[in-house]
Each structure stands twice: as structure tokens, then as C-alpha cells.
Amino acid sequence: METASNTDRKILTVTEITRKLRIYLEETFPQVWVQGEISNCKRHSSGHLYFTLKDDLAQISAVMWQSNAETLLFAPEDGMKVVVRGAITVYPPKGNYQLDVDKIQPLGVGELQLAFERLKQKLAAEGLFDPRHKRRIPEFPQAIGIITSESGAALHDIRSVLSRRFSSVEVILIPAKVQGPGSAEEIAQAVNEMNRFGKVDVIIVARGGGSLEDLWAFNEEIVARAIYQSSIPVISAVGHEVDFSISDFVADLRAPTPSAAAELVVRDRAEILDILRNMCYTMRNHLEETTQGLRRQVQSILASYAFNRPKDFMRESAQTVDEFERSLNLKFRHLFQLAHQRHHTLFLRLENLDPEGVLKRGYAMVRKDGRVVTSSRNLEVGDKATIRFFDGEVRTQVEE
């Protein structure tokens, strides 16, 4: 049985067990965030940083390679409370494991403040805050991208302001952790994703109020660079009015709070309705003015000299005719009067010629056989004649 158990029993060499442990540990912890206090911190002349991360009950060796260590914005010191990100690696020659750190975040306010100032200076020097790089926030965005925690107060605040002011806007959320380890990476990635998605007019990166540590993700370089590289305008709305974050400086617009960001990004519905009403009013006025103007033009043409020439001509002609007629009438009347006068004169003269009048004056008229005898030579002795007096006739016979 002994031989049998010997064959059952798998015996590993030291190298083999170390290799198994290494694979197990490195596969299980490719990336972890660990919080602790720095001790035994040494910066090697090569630039690599060696330290121990410890708390009350345990400790773990850590190394940060030169390429990562040189990006640190502060100098890690013993006693500093930090959060580090790294992978567990095993070093077979010594049979120990360690944390291969690529990132150290200070936890204390003093260190954070320091890191903040250093990053701010660095990015400012690179031109990330340059006003010339700032893009215009669209006046009437149709779709708004929001990057914040799905369950946070920021989303709630933004939602209620947008509902009140401009509910027809489309809101696209990419949820992201806004606090704690890995949050900066999530925010930066969300900014990149939103750009790849592309169908939003503006992006709001938001987080409600909190301590400097709570808001720290927005002070991270990776977030700043993602915002800087965004081709879609970005509004940074982090914390309260008094809180300034690196994202505020690099964004195209800083909003003091998430609610304020929502107010900045859409105009008030009532305000736009007012504008619309005014526009309609102006349009109607101008159309009326245009028609009025044209009407006046038509009237002035109708009243113009040229347009009225034919009419005037006709009127003038009518007048001429009238005048002709009048003068004609006058002339006729005149002629008539003349004729009348002449007739009267003639009548008077005719009257003078009446034989009765002559007879009355004592003359007598002799007629023979009905004809007037004007000469004695026309009568012979024995002729019979009629003598007419004014008051009667007598018959007579010529004697001599």
C-alpha cells in the first residue's frame, strides 16, 4: 500500500508549486485596488519606487516601476494614506508575492490638494484649459449625453430640471461610477464611448456634492484628457458651487451644480414659446405691411398722372364738346333773334304796304275785271270798273 500511496501522492518541486501559486495569484488578481499606509518607502536610483503597504494587521510589499513612478504628481512618503492600483505578482527566486503598482492616489486632504495643484499646473502648461480650444455649447440641443452614476442625486436633479424646462429633449445616459477606485477610468471611458456613439449634441459630466476625496475622480488626468479629446462639447458639473475640479477647467463650460448644468443646457420652454409667439406676430405684421405697401402702390399708380391721362383727355373732350354746344346754342339764339327782328321789321313794312291803310288815308283802288288798274291808260270810255274805298265798293262807268 505504501508504494501505491506513493504513486497516488503527487509530489511537486519547489519550482512547480511556486509556478502554480504564481499562475493562481496573478490570474486571480490582475488588478486590485488596495488601501493602506505607506512605510519603508525607498526610491531607487533607477527610478523604481519600493514600499510596504500596511494596515493594523497586515502588510504587503509593493513596487512601482519607474515609468509609472515618474507620472506621480506627489512624492509618496512614509505614513501617507493612499489607495493603490496594481496586480499581484510572484517573485520566484525569493518566494514572495508583491503588489505591482501602476497608480497611487493620496487619501489625505493635504496630499490631494497638492496633487490637484500639480496636475492643474501641468495640464495648464500643456494648454488643456486654453479658451481657444473651448467649443460652443449648442443653443438648442436635441440630445444630451449624461455621464454620472445611475443612482446618484446628480441624475435626479438633472432629470427634474430638464422635465420642467424642456421635456422634449432626448437624454442618453452612460452610467459611470463617480466615486472610489476605478471611477476616473469609468468616467473617461464613458466620455470616449459617448463620442463613439456620437448622436448627442452636448455631454454633461456630473456628480453631486461630496468631500474632496469623493469628487477626486474628476481631478484625475485620465478624465481631463478624455474631456479635452471629446469632439462633442462637454459641460462639467461636479459638486457644489464652491468645488472646482480639474474637469471644470478643461470642460467647455463649468456648471456650479448638476441642476445648473441642466438649466444652462436647455432654454426654458416658456421663454421659447414667447420667442415663437413674437416671431409669428412679427411675421404677420410684416406680411400685412407688405400687402399694405403694395396696396398703397396700386392706389398711387391709379392716381398717377400717366394713368389718368386718357380719362383726363376724355373729360377735357367732353368739356370742349359742352363748350361747343353752349356757344352753338348762343349762336343759334343770336341768329334766331336776328331773324326774329328782321321778320318783325319786314312784318311792319308789310303792314305799311297793306292797301287798307292807304284806303283809309283817302285813296281808292280801281279794279277792272278783278285786276287792279294802276294807269288811266288802261281804261277806255265805257269800261266798267269797281272802285274800292276803305269802307266799301262802288261800281262805275268811264265817261270820258
Add this chain to the structure above:
Amino acid sequence: MTGKKGGKGSFEESLRRLEKIVESLEQGKVTLDEAVELYEEGIRLSKMCNEKLKSAELKIKKLTKDMDGQFQLLDMDEHD
């Protein structure tokens, strides 16, 4: 998805066009026929904008990716 970045038919586009129309009418350099046409278009646009403004509830969509890495838009519950 409707158009992006203030494309044709967007609220911004409609409002800009409306502004242009008002401007043209203000300058009064259009014929009566054109003016009437512009006015009719303006009224149509303003009605459209009005309706958009009055359209009811704010909708929030969550942008996620499916297994093939394609973007997906999910309606978000109002109460979460």
C-alpha cells in the same frame, strides 16, 4: 434616433429657419407671392416647434453595448 447635431427637422434647425423667414419678411425685399409662401412656411414651422415643446414626458435612455459591441439604447425606468 432622430437626426443628430441640429440636422434637418430638428428643433434648432426649425427655429433657425423661422428666424431667417422673419428676417426676410422684415427686410421686405420679397415679392408678395414669396412673402405669402414664407409666411405659410413660418406658421407651419412655429406650429411644429410648439408641438415639440409641448411634447410630454422627459425620456432618459441608457446607452449600453450588446455582446457584439453594438450600441443599444434602453428605456430607463422613471423610478429607479
